[in-house]
Each structure stands twice: as structure tokens, then as C-alpha cells.
Amino acid sequence: MVNQLVVNLVNSVLGPGKPTARGNQAHTCPFCHHHKQKLEINFDENATYYQKWHCWVCDKKGSKLLSLFKAMDAPQDKINELRSLVGATRQIIIDSNASKVELPKEFKPYYWKTRSKLFKEARYF
Numbered sequence: 186m187v188n189q190l191v192v193n194l195v196n197s198v199l200g201p202g203k204p205t206a207r208g209n210q211a212h213t214c215p216f217c218h219h220h221k222q223k224l225e226i227n228f229d230e231n232a233t234y235y236q237k238w239h240c241w242v243c244d245k246k247g248s249k250l251l252s253l254f255k256a257m258d259a260p261q262d263k264i265n266e267l268r269s270l271v272g273a274t275r276q277i278i279i280d281s282n283a284s285k286v287e288l289p290k291e292f293k294p295y296y297w298k299t300r301s302k303l304f305k306e307a308r309y310f
């Protein structure tokens with residue numbers, strides 16, 4: 186599943202991208218500014234390469250969107266928003282009054298581990 190909230194955020198920082206295949210989207214590279222959209226980012230939360238980004242022209246790449254935002258000097262509020270969307274601390278909205286709970290800092294979510302079969306099964310347990 187493509188995380189549309191993350192797509193919207195990235196679009197607001199990099200400019201609108203163009204969906205390609207398998208949850209990827211192509212953007213104008215903020216490093217080499219190639220005239221074609223050569224920076225590919227994966228937005229599929231269930232994909233192994235979720236959040237991976239790679240420019241096919243200048244070969245800049247990373248495994249997390251946070252490193253992209255930092256490398257391109259994105260505004261701090263965008264970085265904070267990204268953290269809240271993909272960061273280790275997940276916010277869960279429990280009711281329509283929008284009270285939020287956060288997991289304790291020492292909590293290690295399973296998605297930090299490798300995406301082995303066991304973890305996939307645990308996820309749907």
C-alpha cells in the first residue's frame with residue numbers, strides 16, 4: 186500500500202512526482218537537477234525498499250526518506266512531519282476526539298528487524 190500522506194509530504198518538498206511502477210514515484214533530483222524526473226522513491230509501506238531513494242543520473246541514494254530530506258536541506262517542519270509519518274515513534278489516533286498515544290521510546294517495533302517471513306507472519310497475527 187502506498188502511503189499517500191508520505192507521498193503528499195514529499196511532493197510538497199520536491200515538487201509533484203510521477204507514479205511509475207510498484208509504488209515508486211519519480212521526482213526531479215534536488216542534487217543534479219536533471220531535466221527529467223530521475224529520482225525514484227518507493228512509497229509502498231509493504232515493500233522491502235519502502236522509502237529507498239535513488240537518482241539514476243547522479244547516483245545519490247539512501248534507504249530512508251529522512252536522509253534525503255536532510256541531504257537536500259529540507260525545512261525543519263517538513264523533517265518533523267516526515268518523522269511523525271515514518272519515524273520510530275508511531276502516533277496512534279484512538280478516537281474521533283483525536284487523543285494521541287505514543288509508544289514508549291524503548292519500544293522496538295518489529296519493522297526495524299529484517300523483513301523475514303517470521304516477521305511478516307507476526308505482523309498479521
Ligand SMILES: [Zn+2]
Binds near residue numbers: 216240242244245
Ligand atoms: Zn541526481
